[in-house]
Amino acid sequence: MALTERTFDDKIEIVGNFRNIQVRTATIIERDGEEISRSFHRHVIAPGDDVSAESAEVQAIAAAVHTAEVIAAYEAHLAAQATPGGE
Secondary structure: OOEEEEEEEEEEEEEOOOOEEEEEEEEEEEEOOEEEEEEEEEEEEOOOOOOOOOOHHHHHHHHHHOOHHHHHHHHHHHHHHHOOOOO
């Protein structure tokens, strides 16, 4: 009886005004090639976040959608929220 575990990004979505990237990672446990368990983990990548530990696909998406303009707009939005009376 061989147990194996594999993980992969099974859903990648671009959401919101600042092109946040939602990544859902599936973890699948198999016994002798038959799936016995599946679980999910989600995380969000905001403009300007470090994506070096992400898959090549997520890195490519981040490079395409997190342009300098999007990052600057997101940082301005965060700064406005941090000040009293901000957005």
